[in-house]
Amino acid sequence: MSSTPGEQGAHFDGAALLEQLRGWAGALGFSQIGVAGIDLASAEPGLLAWLAAGHHGSMHYMKAHGLKRARPAELLPGTLRVITARMNYLPAATPEGWQAIEWQGLQTPEQAQVSVYARGRDYHKVLRNRLQQLATQLEQAIGPLGYRVFTDSAPLLEVELATRSGLGWRGKHTLALDREAGSMFFLGEILVDLPLPLTPPTTAHCGQCTACLDVCPTQAITAPYRVDARRCISYLTIESDEPIPVELRPLIGNRIYGCDDCQLACPWNKFAGRSSLPDFDAREALSAPTLLQLWRWDEAEFLRRTEGSAIRRIGIQRWRRNLAVAMGNALRAGENGEIRAALVQARPEASALLAEHIAWALSESL
Template sequence: MNSNELTLAIRQHAQQLGLLDCKITTPNLSPEHDEKLSLWLAQGFKGEMSFFHKHGISRNHAEYVLPEVKSVIMVALPYWTEDFDQTRAILADEKAAYISRYALGRDYHKVLRSRLKNLGQYIEQLVPDVIYRPVVDSAPLSEVSFATQAGLGWRGKHSLLLQKQTGSLYFLGALLTNLALEPNEEIPSHCGQCSRCMQACPTQAIVAPYTVDARRCISYLTIELNDIIPVEFRKAMGNRIYGCDDCQLVCPFNRFTKPSQEADFQVRHGLDQVSLVELLAWDETMFQSRMAGSPIYRIGYHKWLSNIIIALGNVSKSATIASLMVPLCTHPNHLIAEAAKWTLLQHDYPE
């Protein structure tokens, strides 16, 4: 089996695994990528995500993860499961809890990693001495940049990967291998003069085309930031308690998105239509039980609850919500206590 036949066999098996697409690139990104990443880090846009500084531009060179690597196989797996009008209705309902739609089902890391492992095992049947390593946010690798270089899509102005027929609502994964496969070519951007994603960002986190200041991004603030969300962003957060999809909801290319049939990505525990007050009632045991196997689990109960409390501060003034906050103001966890005090003030409750 020659290289072209092997590549075709790999792509066909990837499709059988339910992967949206499969493209191949070389193990190193261009010096331009190194310069852009270095500048982004120097500007402090990473926030508290120290792992970016720890690995630096090594993220752009796959041999840092697998020394024997000669090719990077990039794949995409769709996750969107609902109607866009329904999604917008939840965002517009101040009493509803909005969770980024990628997190409504099971943890994508495990799902996609399993597919990549299967793909690697298939290649091993064809080439017994192959070396490979699957990566799904599990190693320092600039996945969007490698996907762009592989021609899997182009980078949108919101910094996410876009495909002309399927938009951006999918997960990315990489399979690093020591096989020298023919790389695909990059494809041109089709964003043109469109800047809807930049205009739609609630906190103006997209500070320039293709550049996101994580310190302003609601996804970062509700997931990656270990401390409480800064006061300046709390109102803009609205009812978003885990992640944010606004930049993707307005993207014209996402109108082509078809609902994922992946069973693991279907909604669990009714999280697509649940009120903030309902979630406030969860204790830590309920959180751990219901969020087991979910990407939400990793932020922990206290961060989760503080996000919910802040979102309740954005609901129309309510004596009921104020009464729920009073006992939380003395909670031993500072994230919860500080959030409750702020929310209490938003409901005109005297200090």
């Protein structure tokens, strides 16, 4: 980022530049870009209510940032617009009917289920790098400008910005949805000090459908457009470093990193777009592995197997905590001497956190 904010404002053709941006973005693997304004005041009451209800769980940074999430110009003084971008992440080789394959995996207790988005390269790395390339191309075209690049890495209302700029509408599961791409995509942003033309929002098409609310294993979607993170499996297996609440453990099933159920149930995801980037192709070790295969990883192998992956950031302890829960659920589904033996063997040297989850898992087979 550079330059005095807005100094390029009067020296470019906004419509033509936006068309150029679309072309550059497409070449970089983005599915769509839009442009949003920075006045998100109407979203502030909802954000405050969500925080006041404690729905952010132990993600204390969300409360600490408060209304900063709805005020992009506080992240980059002089910001006039937010360039929004979405990037599909279903692997290119994903077959038709992929949802049925995922449902089958969830019904196979001894298989480890990793959220689709996390089976390839860390999206933070992919999007940040390509957003930076897009910003560089923009700067080369018009001269120095002030900008900052983000992807799930700053206090920013990403879905709000995406929906205001026409990348989709907010689904009842709170994710952005597009009629031609479902919700299987990542979002990223470039804050800029250019008065680019705004792109219009699209209309919502959820109608009376409640598939996402009905299917959520833990009923974390407490109402349309409202998620209680404290019950969400993605939060419990990724964000939280605390013991997983005992009453929720049986509901987690074999989900060891994230949860896709609300997206699998969404009718619009039959149109989910495929990625043009090999970065999101599933790694072999994360393509339908068994719980035991992953449990046998020591820390060195965990680090090696998850290099460049979003999974690495949860660390080996949370990884094994999640596996222990899934293994307990597998034991409840039917006796498996090999799973039980693996848990018993690991228990003596386990950390307090892991030992407690192992003990719970073993109790499920009694």
